Amino acid sequence: MGLLEELTEVEQQGRQELTAVTDLAALAAWKSAYLGKSGAVTRLSRGLGGLPAADRPEAGKRVNALRNTLETAYAEAEARLKVMAQEAELAAERIDVTLPGRQPSVGHLHLTNQMLRKIIAIFAEIGFQVWESREVELDDYNFGLLNFPLDHPARDMQDTFYVDMPPGAPPVVLRTHTSPGQIHAMRRYAPATLRVLLPGKCYRNEQVTARSEMMFHQFEFLAVGRHITLGDLKGTLDFFAKRMYGPETTTRLRPSYFPFTEPSAEMDVSCYLCRQKGCRVCKYSGWLEIGGCGMVHPNVLRNGGYDPTVFSGFAGGFGIERPALIKYGIDDIRWFNSGDLRFIEQFG
Ligand code: DAH
Numbered sequence: 001m002g003l004l005e006e007l008t009e010v011e012q013q014g015r016q017e018l019t020a021v022t023d024l025a026a027l028a029a030w031k032s033a034y035l036g037k038s039g040a041v042t043r044l045s046r047g048l049g050g051l052p053a054a055d056r057p058e059a060g061k062r063v064n065a066l067r068n069t070l071e072t073a074y075a076e077a078e079a080r081l082k083v084m085a086q087e088a089e090l091a092a093e094r095i096d097v098t099l100p101g102r103q104p105s106v107g108h109l110h111l112t113n114q115m116l117r118k119i120i121a122i123f124a125e126i127g128f129q130v131w132e133s134r135e136v137e138l139d140d141y142n143f144g145l146l147n148f149p150l151d152h153p154a155r156d157m158q159d160t161f162y163v164d165m166p167p168g169a170p171p172v173v174l175r176t177h178t179s180p181g182q183i184h185a186m187r188r189y190a191p192a193t194l195r196v197l198l199p200g201k202c203y204r205n206e207q208v209t210a211r212s213e214m215m216f217h218q219f220e221f222l223a224v225g226r227h228i229t230l231g232d233l234k235g236t237l238d239f240f241a242k243r244m245y246g247p248e249t250t251t252r253l254r255p256s257y258f259p260f261t262e263p264s265a266e267m268d269v270s271c272y273l274c275r276q277k278g279c280r281v282c283k284y285s286g287w288l289e290i291g292g293c294g295m296v297h298p299n300v301l302r303n304g305g306y307d308p309t310v311f312s313g314f315a316g317g318f319g320i321e322r323p324a325l326i327k328y329g330i331d332d333i334r335w336f337n338s339g340d341l342r343f344i345e346q347f348g
Contacts, residue, residue, distance in 0.1 A: 003047055007062050010040045014070050018077050024085070027077055034070050041067050111328075111347040112217055112336060115320050116199050119219055122243040123197045126236065128221060131188075131196040133181030135203070136163060139171035141180035145303040146260040159205040161214075174203035177317055178220035179260060182296070185222060186304025191311070193225040199320075210332040217320035222296070224306060224313035230263070230295060233314035237267055237293065245272045252287065261294025261315060273326070281326055288326060291318030 014034045021027050034040050045063045048056055109117070120130055139162075148155050163172040181198035198220040206212050223232065234253065241249045249272060253265035268287035270276050276286035293316030298308035306313075321333050328347075335343045 003044065003051060003059050004062065006044060006047075007066055010034070010044065011066055011069060014040070015073060018073055021077060021081070022084075024078075024081055027074070027081055030077075031074055035067070035074065041070065108348040110336075110344060111324055112320055114347065115324055116217065116219065118244070119240075119320075120197060120199065122240055123221060125243070126195075126239060128195045128197040128223075131181060131185045131198050132200060133175075133178065133184050133198055135175055135201055137173055137175040137180050139173050141183050142173050142175050142177075145183045145300070146179055147297050147299045147303075148259045152259070161203050161205050176204050177202050178218040179315070179317055181220055182222045182260070182300065182315060183304055186224060186301070186306060189224075190305030191307070193223075193311075195221075195223045197221050208334065210334065213321070213333050213337065215337065216333070218291075218317050219320065220315065220317045222313060222315045224296065224301065224304070224311055226311060228295075228312045228314055230314070233293060233295065233316070236314070237316070241269045241290075245269055248272075248275070253293070256292060256294075258292055258294060260297050260300045261292075262297045264292065264294035267291055267293050267316065267318075288323075290323065291316055293317070 014030075017030060017033075021030055032039060036042070041063065044066070045060075048059055048063065051059055142160075143155055144150065160176050161174040163174070165172055178198045178200055181196075181200070185194060185196045185198065200217065200219075201215055202218050203215050204212075206214055208214055221236070223236070234251070237251045237253075241251045248270075250270045252268050254268065256264045256266045258264040267290045269290050271279065271282035271286050271288050273279050273281050274286070276282075278284035278286060282288055293314065296313035296315050301308040301311055301313060321336055324330065324336075325333060
């Protein structure tokens, strides 16, 4: 085969092989096969020496032209492969921004705390500040200073956990209600007027059932001032009930007895489940019992540091779990502290 035919063949074959090259490694192999030191073009230019002198310049030009052609083809192929590699990389990293995102799992407040915060926010609107009082309490604050006379049967109203104390130490209890916080708050502020909300845990040594736990939450409200009347208590309760249970809610007070209030009352709200048409939850009465309240007893005001001839006040104590049971139709109070996520996550 003459040099010229060989040139044509090398060019054709080189171009053809180049179209089959699909990665940079194959491209490098192609380059050394055609343009390398012992590649086809080098071999052809070495062959020039064997040509008659007259043919050499023309043949030399053709070899150079072939080298240029193949180098250009190589550069194009290299650019094409680089673009392809880049595209492949981008395709591998492609994300579908229209896919729904993965939801990070975030916690939320426990139902009890949600209720408490709502109550705190409602009372904050009418100027009540939160006062956190101790859970481990002197017996005297839990009972005596709240006008429970020693050995009075009223103490039996609440079954109490007593803390083991060294002999001679004053008796200490787990508070059975949030009311002892009233004494702490009054002693802190007297003789200034005060409006406090006392939320927290309470403990009673009771049989645990679907309806009662030995640890539960209450909140207590207390207002002390110069001309506070039963009307202020009723107005406060109405405000709270409407905010908590809806604007159509009404309240009523029923006479009751607590040692630390006089007069004392139970507060009911109109049943928001049946709108007072009568249902199983309100036992067809149209009313739901919310908690106790009353005008602070003069002895309690005095124990708090106020002169009961000058100051008066109202107070009340409501449970947290019971109203939540009613509101959400929860069948067992023990769910609250079960730690069972199937329960907790329903209130996220
Ligand atoms: N401490 C009472 C209880 O746990 C509730 C209560 C009733 C609180 C009347 C009050 C009140 O402040 O005035 O049953």
